[in-house]
Amino acid sequence: MSIAKNFFEIFSLPASWEIDHSVLDKKFRTLQLTFHPDRYANKNDFEKRLAVQTASTINQAYETLSSPLLRAQYLLKLEGFDADQESHITSDGQFLMQQMVLREALSDVKDCANPKDALVSLSIEAQQAAAKIQADFAQYFNTKDYNQAFDALAKMQFACKFVSDISSLEAELEEL
């Protein structure tokens, strides 16, 4: 189906790392106001099915462009780097060291006198690290240094996983 074009084109946005989220949000709602299956409740079954497919594509495109990690993956995919990143591990020793230190800090949180505070400061540190990697990615991608960008993407995955592990632990601490 021809709607399965590039996710940026669906929103008439340029394929770039920088994205104006308020514009994206607005365009997303405009498109769903037109294509959501609720708009097709009275149409025939084929149009209904097409609306489900179209709305699904719009949702997926929105999800991809909204998330820094998914957007970075997608941009590189458009450049021909089909990012099956599990096979790629960064060789940046300094980065790996930093991740190890962060991981250790995370596993020690539960034994801290005040785990919640410890987690908050760790969370801030992790987010700063993530922001730094995103900035690196942006720089490499914008200067078309795709190999470096690809390496930055692998780091981004590390960082994202770490932020989500912090969030799980936060949930765990709250339950106690």
Next chain:
Amino acid sequence: MALLQISEPGQSPQPHQRKHAVGIDLGTTNSLVATVRSSSADILPDEQGRNLLPSVVHYETEGVSCVGYEAAEHNSSDPLNTLTSIKRLMGRGIGDIKRLGNSLPYDFAADDGGMPKIKTAYGPVSPIQVSAEILRKLAGRAELAFEGMLDGAVITVPAYFDEAQRQATKDAATLAGIKVLRLLNEPTAAAIAYGLDAEENEDTSAQRLIAVYDLGGGTFDISILRLSKGVFEVLATGGDSALGGDDLDHAIANWLCSELGMTHDLDPVEQRVLLETAKCAKEELTESDKVELDILDAKLVLTKDQLHELVDSLIDQTLSACKRAIRDAGVKINQIEEVVLVGGSTRMPRVGQKVAELFDRQPKCSLDPDLVVAMGAAKQAEVLIGNKSADDMLLLDVIPLSLGIETMGGLTEKLIHRNTTIPVAKAQEFTTFKDGQTAMSIHVVQGDRELVSDCRSLARFELRGIPPMVAGSAKIQVSYQVDADGLLNVSARELSSGVESSIEVKPSYGLTDNEITQMLQDSFSHARDDMRLRALREQQVEADRMLEDLRAAIDKDGESLLDTTELKCLQVALDELQVLRESCDDHRQLANQIESIGKSSEDFAARRMDVSIKQALAGLSLDEALDK
């Protein structure tokens, strides 16, 4: 009284074109039906003016004897044939029911691995059949009020209902002969009823975050929504589809039991008596600080503080779910500007109090928590059936639990994560494990745990005919498609050979299509012609719809988007359909022609979608474009 509406000259709606749509809240304890009249949503009461319909069905040897209030009267005298809280069994397997404990005093028919059936004087009945009886009764109320047939209904389900529970609900509607316009999540329905978007009209750019806390008789839901200009966007949802007011009653009943020193296994009559007493005590204590209970020749006193001790841990469970949903939504608790209470169990002051503490604000409950869901559903039904312009309302809902597939070692690989906006489609490639493997078993599961055994099994199917290859070199693409009702379709394809296999997921504990057909046939057994006529009528409506839609599409875009041959072919096919529509009385023949036109016009439809995406972004809706 609401003011009656008079339309503008020249724009009077044709009375015969107005369709009859309702919203139905199919609840654990009570069910309701509502419709929109003169732009306000009204509950349709029974002949005695009662809004609620107790979700109770009584069976005798001949079949259903009564539904609702009358059935509830048999509660204590004939417990095994008086089925209550049936919603708790929808889409459940016998194992799940055992987990619910002895809270349901029924005899279950022997387990054949599928859906559990309850033994009654009439014979074994499935929860879907029982729910269909309740729906039929509500549809009857509606048809009486409309003095005509019901054209469609929006039926609400707990947001946290899984695929099997949703499918079971839809099957119950099919059995009851009701056309389902949409399954709508209960908290979302409540948000619509409150018209929470209406208040912010002055500032159209404003976005607001609201939380809907919905504690019903047997289910608990929490939804976090973002509202902006008529768009209701669910950010996250959570809950427990087996936690509700019933459980609060059980906690009190257990206390009664130990106070009375009852150690033997309770018989069904005793169970019902204890539960009734527990329920009354709970209700009494909303007003007073203590209640005296006369039960089975004993006198007991229950104070408010004691009550809190009994129920607090259950309420705390709901608060944990709230915290998780807030986290999933990616927001902070202090950003939530409004908290709405829904569901009969939120009448208990302790619930409101604890919710207020968590969110640090007074929750809103200006609409009757029992009626609000049905009212919201009625509003959406009005839009979906086409009586009301849809331009000012859009619901973007999410899937409550992740959908995955079983991989080697009994692990779950998630294809669609919880709280993803629906409809959604995702595909992922898998490969073979052994050299020369020619078949693959696809096991579809739902849940957020890592191990398949901790998730709910939805369906299994096989992809056969994979060309023999070295292990790991076949590429099997598995695609999941979830529609706007939250229902799943799965297909699998071997990419090099194109071998395909697909399945509309029929949950293990649901009814098969054949069973539904059989049940429908049984209910029509005295009027086979009726059934044939009904099928024909359905195809005729579909044909009319297709003729109307495609002719309008051709008028608008035919010249620009189709070449002359395509246009000609389509027009000829449509003329044939028109002739069949008028003359043919075989529904299958009509269905075939519809199917074939649908297929051949798919490209045209896709091209039109593309054009309208551009128009939508240019600030033009389809309708505006047509006007020019």
